[in-house]
Amino acid sequence: MSEAIHSTSTKVTALEAKCYDYEAAAVDLRHGLTAGTEISKRSGGAERKLDDYENRQHRKNLRIAGFPHGAEGANAVDFLERWLPEILGLPGPIEIERAHHTLQRRPSEQGAPRAFVLKLLRYRDMTQILDAARKKGELRYGNSKIMIFPDLSPRLHQRRMTFTPLKKQLRQAGVKYGMMYTATLRVDMRSGGTKSFDSAEAASSFLLREYSEIFSSS
Structure with a gap:
């Protein structure tokens, strides 16, 4: 036991x-x-x-794609300081600190040309160029279509892309807006003044009430 x-x-x-x-x-x-x-x-x-x-370091930078190889001649800064105000109808000159092609292999004659990355001296010149390019619509250099973008990190680019459907609706309705740094949508209100949104969800919710006739069918 x-x-x-x-x-x-x-x-x-x-x-x-x-x-x-x-x-x-x-x-x-x-x-x-x-x-x-x-x-x-x-x-x-x-x-x-x-x-x-990274984005704050690039906040005065732009990417410009579409120029055929060699269009800038011997000096990219001089070329862009002349071409941008002329094609965009800017009210005054701009100053570019530096400009260079993106760091990728030089394309063949048949390949897509490399984009320019340029750093402007003043932030207001950058916003002025982007606003003018948006209002102008299609930009061309000879037979080449030119596109102008902010120089953003992939993460920030994705954040800004969430506003794309909303911006399309605002354009179609004739409502003025602008994308501010870093990813803020600023909308001109019909009651006067502007209102800013840091997310597409917040903007959609507010604008659905303010512009119900535009967004009610969305």
Whole structure:
């Protein structure tokens, strides 16, 4: 009888030890998951900060695509400082700090030409160029279609793209708007003044009330 009791006691002790091991492992796992989540949060925060820093460094930059190879001649800055005000009908001159082709292999004669990346001296020149290009519509240099974009990081580009359907509706309705740095939609209100939105969802919700006749069928 005593041997049976001893055997049972030994088994219970072994089971208790295993339970303790399992509990300890579960605690370690929870700590590991918590640490992993914290690391993930910190990593995501660091990525956002780096992305914001990159975009702030590029906030006066533009990308211009479509010029045939060699159109700029010997000096890209002089060429663009002449061409942009002329084709866009800008009220005054612009100043470009530097301009260069994107860092990719030089295309063949049949390949798509490389885009220009240019840095303007003043931020207002950048916004003026983008506004004028949007109002002008299609831009051409000879037979080449020219496109002008902000020089954005992929993450910020995706954020701005969320406004695209809404901007199309505003254009069709003749409502004036503009995209501000970094990803803010500014809309001219018919009651006067402007209103800014940092997300497409917030803009859609508000404009559905303000311009119900435009967005009610969307």
